[in-house]
Amino acid sequence: MNQTFQDTIYRPGYYGKKRQSAENWLDETIKKWDNKGNADKKQDIKEKSSAIHNICFSRQIGVGALEIADLLSGILNYRVIDREILECMTQDTRLTKKIIEFYDDHYPGKMAERFSMLIKEKPFLKNDYARQLMKAIIVLADTEPSIFVGRGTHLILPGNTVLSVRFVCSRDYRVDRLSNILNIGRSEAKTKLNIMDIEQHEFFKTVYHNKETGLDEFDLVINRDRINGSFHAARIVACAFEQKFGLTAL
Structure with a gap:
């Protein structure tokens, strides 16, 4: 198979599917929000916001959570x-700035309220990056039901509003998966994983003050060595979501 240098650069979450760029996704989302700017839509969004439930995925790099x-x-x-x-x-x-303006327009005073509450509940969210991340997550979680993948979102959103899921697996599973996706040798895959594991650890050290991931933080833990099929894993999460919130998901 012909392969370029770019093909061997693994981005956490990549599994071979062509994805829309983050910039384009956000531009389209903002346009969609702008189209909901009339009074009826505002009221509709406000009424729905209190009933929104989200899903947060936490994962080891390379476990296949985005798929x-x-x-x-x-x-x-x-x-x-x-x-x-x-x-x-x-x-x-x-x-x-734009998303916060949108949020403040549709939820007057709610950002300040949520932000103040979270800062008190999550004292580790001290630096500017962590606060910006918190604001982004608040806006996205309150405007439309979402599945968040990575960045410790389960540590920010209230546990009674989300289903938090942790994906784990053996190192061999991650190495083999990365090797197959990028068509590289296991030795190179191990090196890449080592670097990304260090980067992930540094992120949590900086943003969440070296908070270790404890399994008691999650509603559900899925071991990909035991539940290998991605669709089977997705169905298990959907079932758990239905059971936690009493919503028809299947």
Whole structure:
């Protein structure tokens, strides 16, 4: 198979599916929000916001969580918010300003209320990046039901409003999967995973003050060595979501 250098660069969440860029996704989302600007739509959004339930995926790099999220999206008709979208929203001040203006317009005073509450409940969210990430997650979680993948979103959103799922697997599973996706040797795949694991650890150290991931943080833990099929994993999550919130998901 012909392969370019770009093909061997693994982005967490990548599994070979062509995806819309984060910038284009956000531009389209903002346009959609703008089209909901009349009074009736505002009222409709306000009424729905209190009933919105989201799903948060936490995962080891390379475990295949984004593929499962895309399949789950097809079952629940929920949008998928991946790491790249959250990173784009957090780092682009233009987008951050625009989404917060939209949120404040539709939910007067709610951002300040939620932000103040979360800062008290989550004292580790001190630095500017963490606060921007928090604002981005609040806006996305309150405007439309979503499946969040990565970035510790389960640590920010209230546990009674989300189904939090952790995906784990053996190192061999991750190495083999990365090797197959990028068509590279296992040794190279191991090296790439080592680098990304360190980057992920540093992210949580910086944003969440070195918070270790404890399995008691999650409603559901799925071991991909035991539940290998991505669609089977998605169905399990959908069932757990239905059971937790009493919603018809299947």
